[in-house]
Amino acid sequence: MKSPPVAPYRGRFAPSPTGQLHFGSLVAAVGSWLRARACGGTWLIRVEDIDPPREIAGAADHILATLAAFGMTSDEPVLWQHDREVAYAQALEQLTAQGVAFPCWCSRTDLAASGGLHQGPCRAAPDPERRPAWRARVPQHRVQFDDVLYGPFGQNLAQEVGDFVIRRVEGYFAYQLAVVVDDAAQGITEVVRGADLLDSTPRQIWLQEVLALPQPAYLHLPLAMGPDGRKLSKQDRSRPVDGSDPLPALHAALAFLGVSLPAATLCRSPESVLRDAIDRFEIKAIPRPLRDVQAQDALQ
Template identity: 35%
Template sequence: MTNAIRSHHTQDLDANADEVRPYRGRFAPSPTGPLHFGSLLCALASYLHAKQRNGEWLVRIEDIDTPRVEKDSPEKILSALQAHGLRWDLDIVFQSQRQHIYNTYLSKLEKANSLYACACTRSQIKLRSPSYDGYCRSAGLPFMGNSVRFIHTTNNSEFSDLFWGQQHINTSVAREDPVLRRADDIFCYHMAVVVDDIEQGITHIVRGGDLSEATPVQLSLYQALKEPTPRYMHIPMVVKRANVKLSKQRGAPAIDSTKAVDNLKLALAYLGMDRGAIAHLTTTAKILHWAIEHWQPKLMPKQSELLISIENDVYSAPQSM
Protein backbone atom coordinates (compact mmCIF):
# COMPACT_ATOMS: atom_id res chain seq x y z
CA MET A 1 0.00 0.00 0.00
CA THR A 2 1.28 3.49 -0.83
CA ASN A 3 0.83 7.17 0.01
CA ALA A 4 -0.55 6.86 3.53
CA ILE A 5 -2.56 9.91 4.62
CA ARG A 6 -3.65 10.35 8.21
CA SER A 7 -6.69 12.39 9.20
CA HIS A 8 -7.69 13.96 12.50
CA HIS A 9 -10.27 11.23 13.12
CA THR A 10 -10.13 7.54 12.32
CA GLN A 11 -13.44 6.28 13.63
CA ASP A 12 -16.56 5.73 11.54
CA LEU A 13 -17.96 9.23 11.90
CA ASP A 14 -21.33 8.12 10.57
CA ALA A 15 -21.93 6.08 13.71
CA ASN A 16 -22.82 9.18 15.72
CA ALA A 17 -24.37 11.20 12.91
CA ASP A 18 -27.67 12.86 13.67
CA GLU A 19 -29.66 11.59 10.70
CA VAL A 20 -32.85 13.47 9.90
CA ARG A 21 -33.70 12.17 6.43
CA PRO A 22 -34.02 8.46 5.59
CA TYR A 23 -30.74 7.15 4.20
CA ARG A 24 -30.46 7.23 0.43
CA GLY A 25 -27.17 6.55 -1.32
CA ARG A 26 -26.18 6.16 -4.93
CA PHE A 27 -23.62 4.92 -7.43
CA ALA A 28 -23.21 7.20 -10.44
CA PRO A 29 -20.83 5.86 -13.11
CA SER A 30 -19.93 7.62 -16.34
CA PRO A 31 -20.59 5.31 -19.32
CA THR A 32 -17.29 5.91 -21.07
CA GLY A 33 -16.47 2.21 -20.89
CA PRO A 34 -17.32 -0.99 -19.00
CA LEU A 35 -17.14 -1.40 -15.23
CA HIS A 36 -13.56 -1.84 -13.98
CA PHE A 37 -12.30 -2.84 -10.53
CA GLY A 38 -12.08 0.72 -9.19
CA SER A 39 -15.70 1.35 -10.13
CA LEU A 40 -16.76 -1.95 -8.57
CA LEU A 41 -15.04 -0.94 -5.33
CA CYS A 42 -16.97 2.35 -5.20
CA ALA A 43 -20.24 0.64 -6.08
CA LEU A 44 -19.72 -2.01 -3.40
CA ALA A 45 -18.76 0.47 -0.66
CA SER A 46 -21.74 2.71 -1.37
CA TYR A 47 -24.06 -0.32 -1.52
CA LEU A 48 -22.85 -1.78 1.78
CA HIS A 49 -23.04 1.57 3.57
CA ALA A 50 -26.63 2.05 2.41
CA LYS A 51 -27.89 -1.47 3.05
CA GLN A 52 -26.33 -1.75 6.50
CA ARG A 53 -28.34 1.33 7.44
CA ASN A 54 -31.57 -0.04 5.91
CA GLY A 55 -31.32 2.63 3.26
CA GLU A 56 -32.02 2.82 -0.45
CA TRP A 57 -29.27 2.48 -3.03
CA LEU A 58 -29.82 4.18 -6.37
CA VAL A 59 -27.93 3.95 -9.64
CA ARG A 60 -27.59 6.93 -11.96
CA ILE A 61 -25.90 6.90 -15.36
CA GLU A 62 -23.90 10.12 -15.74
CA ASP A 63 -24.04 10.38 -19.53
CA ILE A 64 -24.40 14.16 -19.67
CA ASP A 65 -21.27 14.51 -21.83
CA THR A 66 -22.83 12.61 -24.72
CA PRO A 67 -19.82 12.80 -27.11
CA ARG A 68 -17.77 10.75 -24.60
CA VAL A 69 -20.39 8.03 -24.08
CA GLU A 70 -19.30 4.64 -25.38
CA LYS A 71 -21.96 2.67 -27.23
CA ASP A 72 -23.62 -0.03 -25.10
CA SER A 73 -21.59 1.06 -22.07
CA PRO A 74 -24.64 1.84 -19.86
CA GLU A 75 -26.08 -1.62 -20.52
CA LYS A 76 -22.72 -3.28 -19.81
CA ILE A 77 -22.32 -1.40 -16.52
CA LEU A 78 -25.82 -2.29 -15.33
CA SER A 79 -25.38 -5.91 -16.38
CA ALA A 80 -22.10 -6.12 -14.43
CA LEU A 81 -23.72 -4.67 -11.30
CA GLN A 82 -26.51 -7.23 -11.50
CA ALA A 83 -24.05 -10.07 -12.04
CA HIS A 84 -22.35 -9.07 -8.78
CA GLY A 85 -25.65 -9.03 -6.89
CA LEU A 86 -25.74 -5.24 -6.56
CA ARG A 87 -29.46 -4.58 -7.05
CA TRP A 88 -30.59 -0.99 -7.09
CA ASP A 89 -33.77 0.56 -5.71
CA LEU A 90 -36.06 2.76 -7.85
CA ASP A 91 -35.66 3.47 -11.55
CA ILE A 92 -32.34 4.18 -13.24
CA VAL A 93 -31.81 7.88 -13.97
CA PHE A 94 -29.96 9.00 -17.12
CA GLN A 95 -28.48 12.49 -17.05
CA SER A 96 -28.86 12.88 -20.82
CA GLN A 97 -32.64 12.98 -20.30
CA ARG A 98 -32.58 15.75 -17.67
CA GLN A 99 -31.45 18.86 -19.55
CA HIS A 100 -34.70 20.68 -18.71
CA ILE A 101 -34.18 20.08 -14.99
CA TYR A 102 -30.64 21.47 -15.08
CA ASN A 103 -31.92 24.55 -16.91
CA THR A 104 -34.48 25.13 -14.15
CA TYR A 105 -31.78 25.10 -11.48
CA LEU A 106 -29.49 27.25 -13.61
CA SER A 107 -32.28 29.84 -13.75
CA LYS A 108 -32.47 29.76 -9.94
CA LEU A 109 -28.77 30.53 -9.71
CA GLU A 110 -29.09 33.28 -12.32
CA LYS A 111 -31.88 34.94 -10.32
CA ALA A 112 -29.64 34.78 -7.25
CA ASN A 113 -26.89 36.60 -9.20
CA SER A 114 -24.60 33.60 -8.77
CA LEU A 115 -23.61 33.21 -12.43
CA TYR A 116 -21.72 34.98 -15.19
CA ALA A 117 -20.79 34.24 -18.78
CA CYS A 118 -17.20 33.49 -19.73
CA ALA A 119 -15.60 33.59 -23.18
CA CYS A 120 -12.14 32.41 -22.13
CA THR A 121 -10.60 29.43 -23.88
CA ARG A 122 -8.47 26.90 -22.01
CA SER A 123 -5.33 28.17 -23.71
CA GLN A 124 -6.12 31.76 -22.70
CA ILE A 125 -6.64 30.70 -19.09
CA LYS A 126 -3.35 28.78 -19.01
CA LEU A 127 -1.47 31.81 -20.30
CA ARG A 128 -2.74 33.88 -17.38
CA SER A 129 -2.87 31.42 -14.49
CA PRO A 130 -2.69 27.70 -13.59
CA SER A 131 -6.42 27.84 -12.80
CA TYR A 132 -9.27 30.15 -13.77
CA ASP A 133 -8.75 33.65 -12.35
CA GLY A 134 -12.25 35.17 -12.60
CA TYR A 135 -11.28 37.17 -15.69
CA CYS A 136 -14.85 37.49 -17.05
CA ARG A 137 -16.67 38.03 -13.74
CA SER A 138 -17.45 41.69 -14.43
CA ALA A 139 -17.44 41.57 -18.24
CA GLY A 140 -21.24 41.36 -18.56
CA LEU A 141 -21.12 38.91 -21.46
CA PRO A 142 -24.30 37.21 -22.75
CA PHE A 143 -24.94 33.62 -21.69
CA MET A 144 -25.74 32.52 -25.23
CA GLY A 145 -22.63 31.33 -27.04
CA ASN A 146 -20.46 31.43 -23.92
CA SER A 147 -19.77 29.11 -21.02
CA VAL A 148 -21.62 29.87 -17.78
CA ARG A 149 -19.62 29.98 -14.55
CA PHE A 150 -20.69 29.85 -10.90
CA ILE A 151 -19.45 32.64 -8.63
CA HIS A 152 -17.68 30.57 -6.01
CA THR A 153 -17.30 32.94 -3.07
CA THR A 154 -18.30 30.63 -0.20
CA ASN A 155 -15.35 29.08 1.61
CA ASN A 156 -16.08 25.37 1.96
CA SER A 157 -12.48 24.21 2.01
CA GLU A 158 -13.19 22.56 5.40
CA PHE A 159 -15.66 19.69 5.50
CA SER A 160 -16.22 16.51 7.49
CA ASP A 161 -15.59 13.24 5.68
CA LEU A 162 -17.17 10.10 7.13
CA PHE A 163 -13.94 8.16 6.61
CA TRP A 164 -11.11 10.70 6.78
CA GLY A 165 -12.58 13.04 9.36
CA GLN A 166 -12.12 16.80 9.08
CA GLN A 167 -10.67 17.69 5.69
CA HIS A 168 -9.04 20.86 4.43
CA ILE A 169 -8.88 21.21 0.66
CA ASN A 170 -7.54 24.53 -0.52
CA THR A 171 -6.31 23.78 -4.03
CA SER A 172 -6.78 26.28 -6.84
CA VAL A 173 -9.27 23.94 -8.53
CA ALA A 174 -11.36 23.79 -5.35
CA ARG A 175 -11.42 27.61 -5.16
CA GLU A 176 -12.02 28.64 -8.76
CA ASP A 177 -15.35 29.57 -10.38
CA PRO A 178 -16.42 26.32 -12.09
CA VAL A 179 -18.13 26.10 -15.47
CA LEU A 180 -21.70 24.84 -15.01
CA ARG A 181 -22.72 24.90 -18.67
CA ARG A 182 -20.36 24.85 -21.61
CA ALA A 183 -20.62 27.11 -24.63
CA ASP A 184 -22.06 24.17 -26.60
CA ASP A 185 -24.93 23.98 -24.03
CA ILE A 186 -23.69 20.75 -22.43
CA PHE A 187 -23.99 20.88 -18.65
CA CYS A 188 -20.86 20.11 -16.67
CA TYR A 189 -20.23 17.61 -13.92
CA HIS A 190 -20.67 19.90 -10.90
CA MET A 191 -24.06 21.20 -12.02
CA ALA A 192 -25.51 17.88 -13.10
CA VAL A 193 -24.34 15.89 -10.09
CA VAL A 194 -25.55 18.40 -7.49
CA VAL A 195 -28.94 18.86 -9.15
CA ASP A 196 -29.44 15.12 -9.51
CA ASP A 197 -28.48 14.45 -5.91
CA ILE A 198 -30.96 17.14 -4.79
CA GLU A 199 -33.74 15.82 -7.01
CA GLN A 200 -33.16 12.22 -5.95
CA GLY A 201 -32.98 13.06 -2.26
CA ILE A 202 -29.46 11.65 -1.81
CA THR A 203 -28.34 11.87 1.82
CA HIS A 204 -24.98 10.09 1.62
CA ILE A 205 -22.35 10.09 -1.12
CA VAL A 206 -19.73 7.34 -1.01
CA ARG A 207 -17.26 7.79 -3.85
CA GLY A 208 -13.59 7.62 -4.84
CA GLY A 209 -11.01 9.83 -3.20
CA ASP A 210 -10.14 11.46 -6.53
CA LEU A 211 -13.43 13.40 -6.22
CA SER A 212 -12.63 14.82 -2.80
CA GLU A 213 -11.32 17.98 -4.46
CA ALA A 214 -14.77 18.54 -6.02
CA THR A 215 -16.52 18.65 -2.64
CA PRO A 216 -15.94 22.35 -1.72
CA VAL A 217 -17.52 23.58 -4.97
CA GLN A 218 -20.42 21.18 -4.67
CA LEU A 219 -21.11 22.23 -1.08
CA SER A 220 -21.17 25.85 -2.26
CA LEU A 221 -23.70 24.97 -4.96
CA TYR A 222 -25.98 23.33 -2.38
CA GLN A 223 -25.78 26.47 -0.26
CA ALA A 224 -26.45 28.78 -3.21
CA LEU A 225 -29.53 26.70 -4.04
CA LYS A 226 -30.56 26.67 -0.35
CA GLU A 227 -30.70 22.87 -0.27
CA PRO A 228 -29.58 20.48 2.50
CA THR A 229 -26.13 19.02 1.95
CA PRO A 230 -25.40 15.28 1.93
CA ARG A 231 -22.76 13.50 3.99
CA TYR A 232 -19.60 12.55 2.10
CA MET A 233 -17.28 9.56 2.33
CA HIS A 234 -14.28 9.32 0.03
CA ILE A 235 -12.73 5.87 -0.17
CA PRO A 236 -9.12 5.12 -1.21
CA MET A 237 -8.50 5.30 -4.94
CA VAL A 238 -7.40 2.22 -6.88
CA VAL A 239 -4.24 2.78 -8.93
CA LYS A 240 -2.17 0.62 -11.24
CA ARG A 241 0.92 2.53 -10.14
CA ALA A 242 1.57 5.52 -7.91
CA ASN A 243 -0.52 8.57 -8.90
CA VAL A 244 -2.00 6.77 -11.92
CA LYS A 245 -5.70 6.20 -11.29
CA LEU A 246 -7.31 3.06 -12.63
CA SER A 247 -9.64 4.42 -15.30
CA LYS A 248 -11.39 3.57 -18.54
CA GLN A 249 -9.44 6.32 -20.31
CA ARG A 250 -6.18 4.61 -19.32
CA GLY A 251 -7.35 1.26 -20.61
CA ALA A 252 -8.45 -0.40 -17.37
CA PRO A 253 -9.88 -3.81 -18.33
CA ALA A 254 -13.50 -4.63 -17.67
CA ILE A 255 -14.20 -6.85 -14.70
CA ASP A 256 -15.13 -10.40 -15.70
CA SER A 257 -18.73 -10.85 -14.55
CA THR A 258 -18.41 -14.63 -14.84
CA LYS A 259 -16.04 -14.39 -11.87
CA ALA A 260 -18.33 -12.23 -9.73
CA VAL A 261 -17.71 -14.26 -6.56
CA ASP A 262 -13.94 -13.83 -6.84
CA ASN A 263 -14.32 -10.16 -7.75
CA LEU A 264 -16.41 -9.46 -4.65
CA LYS A 265 -13.97 -11.27 -2.39
CA LEU A 266 -11.07 -9.24 -3.79
CA ALA A 267 -13.01 -5.98 -3.50
CA LEU A 268 -13.93 -6.70 0.11
CA ALA A 269 -10.27 -7.33 0.90
CA TYR A 270 -9.47 -3.90 -0.55
CA LEU A 271 -12.16 -2.45 1.72
CA GLY A 272 -10.33 -3.88 4.72
CA MET A 273 -12.58 -6.86 5.37
CA ASP A 274 -11.43 -10.35 6.33
CA ARG A 275 -11.04 -12.31 3.11
CA GLY A 276 -10.50 -15.53 5.03
CA ALA A 277 -13.90 -15.23 6.70
CA ILE A 278 -15.65 -15.46 3.33
CA ALA A 279 -13.36 -17.95 1.61
CA HIS A 280 -15.99 -20.69 1.98
CA LEU A 281 -18.86 -18.61 0.52
CA THR A 282 -19.76 -19.54 -3.04
CA THR A 283 -22.53 -17.14 -4.11
CA THR A 284 -22.75 -13.38 -4.47
CA ALA A 285 -25.88 -13.33 -2.30
CA LYS A 286 -24.12 -15.03 0.62
CA ILE A 287 -21.05 -12.81 0.28
CA LEU A 288 -23.11 -9.61 0.23
CA HIS A 289 -25.23 -10.77 3.18
CA TRP A 290 -22.05 -11.31 5.20
CA ALA A 291 -20.52 -8.05 4.01
CA ILE A 292 -23.56 -5.95 4.93
CA GLU A 293 -23.46 -7.38 8.44
CA HIS A 294 -19.71 -6.86 8.89
CA TRP A 295 -19.14 -3.62 6.96
CA GLN A 296 -17.03 -1.11 8.92
CA PRO A 297 -15.58 1.85 7.00
CA LYS A 298 -12.92 2.33 9.69
CA LEU A 299 -11.35 -0.97 8.56
CA MET A 300 -10.45 0.48 5.16
CA PRO A 301 -6.73 1.24 4.75
CA LYS A 302 -5.91 4.82 5.71
CA GLN A 303 -4.24 5.42 2.37
CA SER A 304 -5.10 7.66 -0.53
CA GLU A 305 -4.10 5.00 -3.06
CA LEU A 306 -4.48 1.22 -3.24
CA LEU A 307 -2.29 -0.61 -5.74
CA ILE A 308 -3.89 -3.27 -7.96
CA SER A 309 -2.08 -5.81 -10.12
CA ILE A 310 -3.34 -6.46 -13.65
CA GLU A 311 -2.06 -9.33 -15.78
CA ASN A 312 -3.80 -10.55 -18.93
CA ASP A 313 -6.80 -8.36 -18.01
CA VAL A 314 -7.14 -10.15 -14.66
CA TYR A 315 -7.15 -8.15 -11.43
CA SER A 316 -5.31 -9.39 -8.34
CA ALA A 317 -3.92 -8.00 -5.11
CA PRO A 318 -0.17 -7.36 -5.01
CA GLN A 319 1.84 -9.75 -2.85
CA SER A 320 2.55 -6.94 -0.38
CA MET A 321 -1.17 -6.59 0.44
Protein backbone atom coordinates (compact mmCIF):
# COMPACT_ATOMS: atom_id res chain seq x y z
CA MET A 1 0.00 0.00 0.00
CA LYS A 2 1.23 3.48 -0.83
CA SER A 3 2.98 5.21 2.05
CA PRO A 4 1.84 8.66 3.26
CA PRO A 5 3.15 11.66 1.31
CA VAL A 6 6.33 13.22 2.58
CA ALA A 7 6.03 16.22 4.89
CA PRO A 8 4.81 18.85 4.89
CA TYR A 9 1.41 17.28 4.36
CA ARG A 10 -1.33 19.50 2.92
CA GLY A 11 -4.86 18.20 2.52
CA ARG A 12 -8.21 19.76 1.78
CA PHE A 13 -11.99 19.41 1.86
CA ALA A 14 -13.76 21.00 -1.11
CA PRO A 15 -17.55 21.16 -0.84
CA SER A 16 -19.86 22.54 -3.51
CA PRO A 17 -22.57 24.93 -2.22
CA THR A 18 -25.46 23.06 -3.82
CA GLY A 19 -27.14 22.32 -0.50
CA GLN A 20 -26.48 21.78 3.17
CA LEU A 21 -23.82 19.42 4.47
CA HIS A 22 -25.13 15.82 4.50
CA PHE A 23 -23.70 12.70 6.09
CA GLY A 24 -21.74 11.59 3.03
CA SER A 25 -19.97 14.95 2.84
CA LEU A 26 -19.36 14.86 6.58
CA VAL A 27 -17.56 11.53 6.16
CA ALA A 28 -15.30 13.07 3.52
CA ALA A 29 -14.63 16.12 5.69
CA VAL A 30 -13.83 14.06 8.78
CA GLY A 31 -11.70 11.60 6.81
CA SER A 32 -9.66 14.35 5.16
CA TRP A 33 -9.27 16.22 8.48
CA LEU A 34 -8.11 13.11 10.35
CA ARG A 35 -5.67 12.17 7.60
CA ALA A 36 -4.12 15.65 7.66
CA ARG A 37 -3.84 15.66 11.45
CA ALA A 38 -2.51 12.10 11.60
CA CYS A 39 0.21 13.13 9.15
CA GLY A 40 1.00 16.26 11.18
CA GLY A 41 -0.10 18.46 8.32
CA THR A 42 -2.33 21.31 7.22
CA TRP A 43 -6.05 21.02 6.44
CA LEU A 44 -7.71 23.49 4.07
CA ILE A 45 -11.25 24.24 2.95
CA ARG A 46 -11.98 25.19 -0.64
CA VAL A 47 -15.49 26.18 -1.71
CA GLU A 48 -16.07 24.91 -5.24
CA ASP A 49 -18.59 27.53 -6.33
CA ILE A 50 -18.11 27.66 -10.10
CA ASP A 51 -21.52 26.29 -11.08
CA PRO A 52 -23.99 29.11 -10.27
CA PRO A 53 -27.10 27.42 -11.75
CA ARG A 54 -26.76 24.56 -9.25
CA GLU A 55 -25.79 26.61 -6.22
CA ILE A 56 -28.20 27.50 -3.43
CA ALA A 57 -28.02 30.94 -1.85
CA GLY A 58 -26.48 30.80 1.61
CA ALA A 59 -25.38 27.17 1.27
CA ALA A 60 -21.65 27.94 1.36
CA ASP A 61 -21.87 29.92 4.59
CA HIS A 62 -24.09 27.23 6.11
CA ILE A 63 -21.58 24.51 5.20
CA LEU A 64 -18.70 26.46 6.75
CA ALA A 65 -20.72 27.11 9.91
CA THR A 66 -21.69 23.44 10.14
CA LEU A 67 -18.08 22.30 9.74
CA ALA A 68 -17.08 24.71 12.52
CA ALA A 69 -19.82 23.26 14.75
CA PHE A 70 -18.24 19.85 14.16
CA GLY A 71 -14.84 21.19 15.23
CA MET A 72 -13.33 21.63 11.76
CA THR A 73 -12.09 24.97 10.47
CA SER A 74 -9.58 25.71 7.75
CA ASP A 75 -5.97 26.23 8.81
CA GLU A 76 -5.66 28.94 6.16
CA PRO A 77 -8.18 31.36 4.63
CA VAL A 78 -10.93 29.56 2.75
CA LEU A 79 -10.34 29.49 -1.01
CA TRP A 80 -13.37 30.40 -3.14
CA GLN A 81 -13.28 29.18 -6.71
CA HIS A 82 -15.33 32.13 -7.96
CA ASP A 83 -12.20 34.21 -7.26
CA ARG A 84 -10.00 31.96 -9.39
CA GLU A 85 -11.27 32.48 -12.93
CA VAL A 86 -8.10 34.25 -14.06
CA ALA A 87 -6.02 31.22 -13.08
CA TYR A 88 -8.40 28.86 -14.90
CA ALA A 89 -8.34 31.06 -18.01
CA GLN A 90 -4.56 31.00 -18.00
CA ALA A 91 -4.57 27.19 -17.81
CA LEU A 92 -7.04 27.04 -20.70
CA GLU A 93 -4.82 29.40 -22.70
CA GLN A 94 -1.83 27.16 -22.04
CA LEU A 95 -3.74 24.06 -23.11
CA THR A 96 -4.90 25.82 -26.27
CA ALA A 97 -1.35 26.89 -27.14
CA GLN A 98 -0.26 23.26 -26.71
CA GLY A 99 -2.94 22.06 -29.10
CA VAL A 100 -4.75 20.19 -26.32
CA ALA A 101 -7.82 22.41 -25.84
CA PHE A 102 -10.21 23.05 -28.71
CA PRO A 103 -13.67 24.60 -29.21
CA CYS A 104 -16.50 22.14 -29.76
CA TRP A 105 -20.08 22.71 -30.93
CA CYS A 106 -21.14 19.05 -30.65
CA SER A 107 -24.46 18.38 -28.96
CA ARG A 108 -25.48 15.27 -27.04
CA THR A 109 -27.34 14.15 -30.13
CA ASP A 110 -24.17 14.51 -32.19
CA LEU A 111 -22.31 12.27 -29.73
CA ALA A 112 -25.03 9.66 -29.27
CA ALA A 113 -23.54 7.37 -31.91
CA SER A 114 -20.33 7.06 -29.87
CA GLY A 115 -22.09 6.44 -26.57
CA GLY A 116 -21.85 10.08 -25.56
CA LEU A 117 -18.06 10.16 -25.86
CA HIS A 118 -16.28 12.74 -27.98
CA GLN A 119 -13.63 10.85 -29.93
CA GLY A 120 -11.65 12.27 -32.84
CA PRO A 121 -12.89 15.14 -35.03
CA CYS A 122 -15.98 17.09 -34.00
CA ARG A 123 -19.22 15.97 -35.59
CA ALA A 124 -20.63 19.49 -35.57
CA ALA A 125 -19.34 22.34 -37.71
CA PRO A 126 -18.32 25.64 -36.08
CA ASP A 127 -21.31 27.90 -35.56
CA PRO A 128 -20.51 31.61 -35.15
CA GLU A 129 -24.02 32.14 -33.77
CA ARG A 130 -23.40 29.88 -30.78
CA ARG A 131 -20.80 29.77 -28.04
CA PRO A 132 -18.77 26.54 -28.05
CA ALA A 133 -17.70 24.36 -25.18
CA TRP A 134 -13.98 23.81 -24.79
CA ARG A 135 -12.67 20.26 -24.58
CA ALA A 136 -9.34 18.65 -23.86
CA ARG A 137 -8.28 16.22 -26.59
CA VAL A 138 -7.05 13.06 -24.88
CA PRO A 139 -4.55 10.54 -26.31
CA GLN A 140 -4.85 6.79 -26.68
CA HIS A 141 -3.10 6.42 -23.39
CA ARG A 142 -3.82 4.54 -20.18
CA VAL A 143 -3.35 6.62 -17.04
CA GLN A 144 -2.57 4.46 -14.02
CA PHE A 145 -2.16 5.39 -10.36
CA ASP A 146 -2.19 3.72 -6.95
CA ASP A 147 -4.94 4.88 -4.66
CA VAL A 148 -3.89 4.79 -1.00
CA LEU A 149 -6.99 2.75 -0.08
CA TYR A 150 -8.19 1.03 -3.26
CA GLY A 151 -4.83 0.27 -4.83
CA PRO A 152 -4.15 0.28 -8.61
CA PHE A 153 -6.68 2.05 -10.82
CA GLY A 154 -6.41 3.18 -14.42
CA GLN A 155 -8.28 4.26 -17.53
CA ASN A 156 -7.63 4.54 -21.23
CA LEU A 157 -8.83 8.11 -21.56
CA ALA A 158 -9.65 7.99 -25.26
CA GLN A 159 -11.65 4.79 -25.00
CA GLU A 160 -13.36 5.25 -21.62
CA VAL A 161 -13.72 9.02 -21.24
CA GLY A 162 -13.22 10.72 -24.58
CA ASP A 163 -12.32 14.36 -25.12
CA PHE A 164 -13.77 15.97 -21.99
CA VAL A 165 -15.17 19.43 -21.32
CA ILE A 166 -12.94 21.89 -19.48
CA ARG A 167 -15.09 24.98 -20.12
CA ARG A 168 -18.81 24.67 -20.55
CA VAL A 169 -21.00 26.28 -23.19
CA GLU A 170 -22.32 28.69 -20.55
CA GLY A 171 -18.78 29.95 -19.99
CA TYR A 172 -18.24 28.29 -16.61
CA PHE A 173 -14.97 26.44 -16.09
CA ALA A 174 -15.44 22.74 -15.53
CA TYR A 175 -14.56 20.89 -12.34
CA GLN A 176 -11.82 18.79 -13.96
CA LEU A 177 -9.75 21.83 -14.87
CA ALA A 178 -10.48 23.94 -11.80
CA VAL A 179 -9.62 21.21 -9.29
CA VAL A 180 -6.25 20.55 -10.93
CA VAL A 181 -5.30 24.22 -10.99
CA ASP A 182 -6.39 24.78 -7.39
CA ASP A 183 -4.75 21.66 -5.95
CA ALA A 184 -1.46 22.85 -7.43
CA ALA A 185 -1.94 26.45 -6.26
CA GLN A 186 -2.67 25.32 -2.71
CA GLY A 187 0.22 22.86 -2.65
CA ILE A 188 -2.03 19.88 -1.91
CA THR A 189 0.08 16.77 -1.32
CA GLU A 190 -2.80 14.32 -0.98
CA VAL A 191 -6.43 14.47 -2.11
CA VAL A 192 -8.86 12.72 0.24
CA ARG A 193 -12.40 12.52 -1.12
CA GLY A 194 -15.29 10.17 -1.87
CA ALA A 195 -14.89 7.14 -4.12
CA ASP A 196 -17.47 8.56 -6.53
CA LEU A 197 -14.60 10.70 -7.85
CA LEU A 198 -12.21 7.79 -8.33
CA ASP A 199 -12.82 7.65 -12.08
CA SER A 200 -12.18 11.41 -12.41
CA THR A 201 -8.64 11.00 -11.13
CA PRO A 202 -6.99 9.74 -14.36
CA ARG A 203 -8.24 12.83 -16.18
CA GLN A 204 -6.85 15.06 -13.47
CA ILE A 205 -3.50 13.28 -13.41
CA TRP A 206 -3.25 13.64 -17.19
CA LEU A 207 -4.04 17.37 -16.97
CA GLN A 208 -1.38 17.73 -14.28
CA GLU A 209 1.13 16.14 -16.64
CA VAL A 210 0.15 18.33 -19.58
CA LEU A 211 0.21 21.50 -17.48
CA ALA A 212 3.48 20.48 -15.77
CA LEU A 213 1.85 20.58 -12.33
CA PRO A 214 2.78 18.39 -9.35
CA GLN A 215 0.74 15.22 -8.80
CA PRO A 216 -0.65 14.68 -5.30
CA ALA A 217 -1.38 11.28 -3.81
CA TYR A 218 -5.02 10.14 -3.80
CA LEU A 219 -7.08 8.52 -1.07
CA HIS A 220 -10.69 7.80 -1.97
CA LEU A 221 -13.06 7.01 0.87
CA PRO A 222 -16.00 4.58 0.69
CA LEU A 223 -19.37 6.17 0.04
CA ALA A 224 -22.19 6.49 2.53
CA MET A 225 -25.30 5.01 0.95
CA GLY A 226 -28.94 5.72 1.67
CA PRO A 227 -31.68 3.15 2.26
CA ASP A 228 -32.28 2.96 -1.51
CA GLY A 229 -28.67 1.93 -2.13
CA ARG A 230 -27.72 5.24 -3.74
CA LYS A 231 -24.94 7.48 -2.49
CA LEU A 232 -26.05 10.36 -0.32
CA SER A 233 -25.95 13.70 -2.10
CA LYS A 234 -27.29 17.21 -1.72
CA GLN A 235 -28.92 16.91 -5.12
CA ASP A 236 -31.05 14.03 -3.82
CA ARG A 237 -32.09 16.22 -0.87
CA SER A 238 -30.44 13.83 1.57
CA ARG A 239 -31.03 14.77 5.18
CA PRO A 240 -28.46 17.35 6.32
CA VAL A 241 -26.43 16.80 9.46
CA ASP A 242 -27.41 18.86 12.48
CA GLY A 243 -24.79 21.42 13.46
CA SER A 244 -26.74 22.24 16.64
CA ASP A 245 -26.31 18.64 17.84
CA PRO A 246 -23.14 17.42 16.12
CA LEU A 247 -22.05 14.49 18.31
CA PRO A 248 -24.41 11.76 16.98
CA ALA A 249 -23.45 12.41 13.36
CA LEU A 250 -19.78 12.84 14.25
CA HIS A 251 -19.67 9.48 16.03
CA ALA A 252 -21.49 7.86 13.10
CA ALA A 253 -18.97 9.32 10.65
CA LEU A 254 -16.04 8.10 12.74
CA ALA A 255 -17.56 4.63 13.02
CA PHE A 256 -18.05 4.60 9.25
CA LEU A 257 -14.33 5.30 8.87
CA GLY A 258 -13.44 2.46 11.23
CA VAL A 259 -12.59 4.68 14.20
CA SER A 260 -13.72 3.18 17.51
CA LEU A 261 -14.01 5.55 20.46
CA PRO A 262 -14.94 4.86 24.08
CA ALA A 263 -18.48 5.66 25.13
CA ALA A 264 -17.20 8.44 27.39
CA THR A 265 -16.48 10.61 24.36
CA LEU A 266 -20.22 10.95 23.75
CA CYS A 267 -20.25 13.65 26.40
CA ARG A 268 -17.26 15.60 25.11
CA SER A 269 -17.07 18.48 22.68
CA PRO A 270 -16.65 17.77 18.93
CA GLU A 271 -13.13 19.22 19.12
CA SER A 272 -12.23 16.79 21.91
CA VAL A 273 -13.76 13.83 20.07
CA LEU A 274 -11.76 14.64 16.95
CA ARG A 275 -8.53 14.99 18.92
CA ASP A 276 -9.11 11.57 20.47
CA ALA A 277 -9.82 10.11 17.04
CA ILE A 278 -6.50 11.17 15.48
CA ASP A 279 -4.42 8.42 17.08
CA ARG A 280 -7.15 5.84 16.40
CA PHE A 281 -7.49 6.65 12.71
CA GLU A 282 -5.88 3.98 10.51
CA ILE A 283 -6.09 3.55 6.77
CA LYS A 284 -6.28 -0.24 7.14
CA ALA A 285 -9.39 0.11 9.33
CA ILE A 286 -11.38 1.98 6.66
CA PRO A 287 -13.84 -0.45 5.04
CA ARG A 288 -13.11 -1.43 1.46
CA PRO A 289 -14.22 -2.05 -1.19
CA LEU A 290 -17.36 0.08 -1.38
CA ARG A 291 -20.09 -1.03 0.95
CA ASP A 292 -23.68 0.03 1.41
CA VAL A 293 -24.27 1.82 4.68
CA GLN A 294 -27.74 2.66 5.92
CA ALA A 295 -26.63 6.12 7.03
CA GLN A 296 -30.06 7.25 8.13
CA ASP A 297 -30.23 4.31 10.53
CA ALA A 298 -26.77 5.12 11.86
CA LEU A 299 -27.90 8.60 12.81
CA GLN A 300 -31.00 7.49 14.72
